[in-house]
Amino acid sequence: MDGGRFFGAFRAFSGITDAVVLSHAPVGCNWGTGIFNNFSNQPDIRHACTVVHEREIVFGGEEALKKALALADEIYDRSLLVVISGDVPSIIGDDVQAVIDSVSSDEDVLWLEAAGYSGSMRDGYEDALLKLGSLMKERGVVERSVNLIGFCPDDFKVHADIKEITRIMEDLGVKLNCTLSICSFEELRAAPAAELNVVLGQGTKLAQYMKKEFGVPYIEADYPYGLEGSIKFVDALCEKLDIKHDAENSLDLEPFKRAFLHLHEIYGTTVSIIGDFHCTPMANFLEGELGFEIEVQSYFDRDYHSFEEDVRKSCTMMLFGSSFERGLAKELGIPIMRFVYPIFDQICICDYAPYAGFRGAAFLTESIINAVMGFDHKLKNIV
Amino acid sequence: MRRFCVYGKGGIGKSTMVSNMAAALAENGSRVMVVGCDPKADSTRNLIGSRIPTILDAFREKGPGNMKLEDIVFVGFNSVYCAESGGPEPGVGCAGRGVITAAEMLDRLGAFDDLNLDVLIYDVLGDVVCGGFAMPLKNGLVDDVYIVTTCDSMSIYAANNICKGIKRFAVRGEVFLGGIIYNGRSSVDEPSIVDGFAERLGAQVVGRVPMSDLIPMSEIRHKTVIEYAPDSDTAEFFRNLGRSIVRNENKVVPEPLSDEELNEINREVEELFREKTLAGQAQ
Numbered sequence: 314m315d316g317g318r319f320f321g322a323f324r325a326f327s328g329i330t331d332a333v334v335l336s337h338a339p340v341g342c343n344w345g346t347g348i349f350n351n352f353s354n355q356p357d358i359r360h361a362c363t364v365v366h367e368r369e370i371v372f373g374g375e376e377a378l379k380k381a382l383a384l385a386d387e388i389y390d391r392s393l394l395v396v397i398s399g400d401v402p403s404i405i406g407d408d409v410q411a412v413i414d415s416v417s418s419d420e421d422v423l424w425l426e427a428a429g430y431s432g433s434m435r436d437g438y439e440d441a442l443l444k445l446g447s448l449m450k451e452r453g454v455v456e457r458s459v460n461l462i463g464f465c466p467d468d469f470k471v472h473a474d475i476k477e478i479t480r481i482m483e484d485l486g487v488k489l490n491c492t493l494s495i496c497s498f499e500e501l502r503a504a505p506a507a508e509l510n511v512v513l514g515q516g517t518k519l520a521q522y523m524k525k526e527f528g529v530p531y532i533e534a535d536y537p538y539g540l541e542g543s544i545k546f547v548d549a550l551c552e553k554l555d556i557k558h559d560a561e562n563s564l565d566l567e568p569f570k571r572a573f574l575h576l577h578e579i580y581g582t583t584v585s586i587i588g589d590f591h592c593t594p595m596a597n598f599l600e601g602e603l604g605f606e607i608e609v610q611s612y613f614d615r616d617y618h619s620f621e622e623d624v625r626k627s628c629t630m631m632l633f634g635s636s637f638e639r640g641l642a643k644e645l646g647i648p649i650m651r652f653v654y655p656i657f658d659q660i661c662i663c664d665y666a667p668y669a670g671f672r673g674a675a676f677l678t679e680s681i682i683n684a685v686m687g688f689d690h691k692l693k694n695i696v
Numbered sequence: 697m698r699r700f701c702v703y704g705k706g707g708i709g710k711s712t713m714v715s716n717m718a719a720a721l722a723e724n725g726s727r728v729m730v731v732g733c734d735p736k737a738d739s740t741r742n743l744i745g746s747r748i749p750t751i752l753d754a755f756r757e758k759g760p761g762n763m764k765l766e767d768i769v770f771v772g773f774n775s776v777y778c779a780e781s782g783g784p785e786p787g788v789g790c791a792g793r794g795v796i797t798a799a800e801m802l803d804r805l806g807a808f809d810d811l812n813l814d815v816l817i818y819d820v821l822g823d824v825v826c827g828g829f830a831m832p833l834k835n836g837l838v839d840d841v842y843i844v845t846t847c848d849s850m851s852i853y854a855a856n857n858i859c860k861g862i863k864r865f866a867v868r869g870e871v872f873l874g875g876i877i878y879n880g881r882s883s884v885d886e887p888s889i890v891d892g893f894a895e896r897l898g899a900q901v902v903g904r905v906p907m908s909d910l911i912p913m914s915e916i917r918h919k920t921v922i923e924y925a926p927d928s929d930t931a932e933f934f935r936n937l938g939r940s941i942v943r944n945e946n947k948v949v950p951e952p953l954s955d956e957e958l959n960e961i962n963r964e965v966e967e968l969f970r971e972k973t974l975a976g977q978a979q
Contacts, residue, residue, distance in 0.1 A: 367755075367793075368755065368756060368759075371755070371783070371784055371789050371790060371791075371793050371797055372752070372756060372784045372788065405789055406788075407788075
């Protein structure tokens with residue numbers, strides 16, 4: 314179920330909000346990556362494609378790339394143009410660098426070889442961030458400022474989550490310098506001004522690079538799901554930035570008190586969960602704070618077939634994952650809670666209903682309870 | 697329709713065999729077609745008298761939707777139908793994929809159905825053995841394969857590699873090895889070397905091409921020997937070779953040789969070469 318290196322690279326590059334991503338690939342690859350990105354942000358069409366077809370496979374795709382580069386340059390007002398070379402050009406050996414050199418002497422054209430078969434989505438994301446890192450410029454350090462690394466523009470709830478994490482940090486007196494990769498080209502270049510990089514799940518290679526090149530230290534933290542997860546995040550940040558703060562003071566238990574009977578009802582629910590790096594902290598929240606029992610826990614880069622089989626054999630009453638798991642949930646007649654990329658059967662357009670952080674814990678709990686309460690067809694079957 | 701393909705290392709004489717057999721088989725009125733599967737696109741030059749536009753040229757210039765059969769199939773000596781897959785310039789694109797595309801275009805435009813062919817011959821470059829060049833071995837495109845080789849070690853090595861490809865598809869019942877064609881035009885002309893190689897493969901030698909000046913003489917004029925010297929023994933050889941292959945029912949799944957077995961053949965060739973050199977010095 315891993316999307317492969319091409320998807321990872323696209324997700325990282327498309328997060329630069331004033332960049333244009335040119336996929337040197339067949340149109341299906343462009344559609345696949347783009348549709349997930351545009352699902353909850355429909356005006357954001359900043360990707361183009363060389364539409365590699367039979368002709369390009371046989372005669373090489375360099376001419377098509379040359380034309381597409383010129384066209385993208387003409388059509389889009391952009392700060393950065395990024396070329397992602399996919400499976401077919403990698404197999405037939407298109408000389409992408411030579412084509413770029415032939416049409417542009419600008420430094421604002423980046424490219425990455427990202428054949429889907431040559432690595433995981435995580436690999437593509439990490440290497441794309443490293444490419445973006447090469448554009449960063451040394452800046453004077455802004456004290457008590459951090460970069461958040463690990464986000465993608467097509468993550469579910471991403472804007473709301475960043476807003477909530479930013480709010481939490483501001484309560485500590487910490488300013489958000491840059492979010493990677495959901496930022497402008499200029500914000501990207503100014504990323505070395507941060508006092509600290511906080512890696513949330515992925516992006517470690519970039520953090521290591523920035524430490525070496527610009528002296529920016531980094532910490533790795535779990536994605537802050539739930540109250541406990543949020544406290545851990547705050548504690549890690551405070552420890553590194555030497556801030557005295559009691560995270561317990563940030564807790565607002567009122568929303569949970571209002572639903573204590575429902576929480577009592579769902580306590581002990583048997584669930585299964587799959588995802589990327591969001592999976593473990595979500596499972597910790599479900600198990601540690603809601604009292605769920607995890608039947609099967611797996612990750613997208615592992616054997617998906619085994620996950621499905623294990624879930625079928627288990628006593629799973631609710632599923633947590635992406636839109637890809639809805640078929641399994643339907644087959645088993647159980648509710649599904651979508652929380653991880655890709656989600657293409659629900660939209661997310663409000664940036665004030667996060668899943669991350671202290672406030673996210675309440676929204677998340679509310680969504681889970683509603684998913685269970687709204688799931689009535691199984692109950693009808695029982696009747 | 698009898699369908700076979702001829703493989704072999706580049707420059708080994710495949711096109712010579714194929715064009716002469718095609719011209720010979722067409723003498724009695726059979727409808728014969730040659731499909732060249734080599735980016736250098738010269739398999740049919742001796743039948744037409746010059747190079748013809750390739751299928752991929754038409755594909756590039758007109759696009760798959762606007763191509764017609766007459767854009768890619770040409771009529772040569774003795775009314776042999778000729779087509780060349782062509783390919784990209786060296787260093788770009790995928791020539792193997794080009795072979796696949798060309799075969800698909802011929803099929804789509806009805807070349808194999810509408811021309812009522814009696815014999816279809818593919819002439820395939822055998823040095824490069826990616827999936828594209830293995831296309832004629834797959835999907836039931838041909839009944840069997842003939843490999844041209846000399847005594848040279850690299851030629852035998854290439855022939856052995858082609859046998860590995862044939863074996864892969866033969867076990868699925870898609871294609872078989874019809875036999876080896878020996879070409880004596882090399883540093884050492886010793887048919888027993890190739891006889892031994894064929895025996896180890898479990899295959900037969902279907903023909904031994906005689907050394908003849910008529911072959912290069914006719915090719916200089918872009919003609920087949922059948923056209924240039926129709927009454928010669930060499931022309932008669934090609935007629936017999938064509939008939940043998942069309943009638944051949946002895947088709948096998950080859951057992952490719954190990955590196956050690958290939959080395960043994962190399963040592964035999966080396967010994968013969970040494971003897972030849974000594975004999976030359978003695979004279």
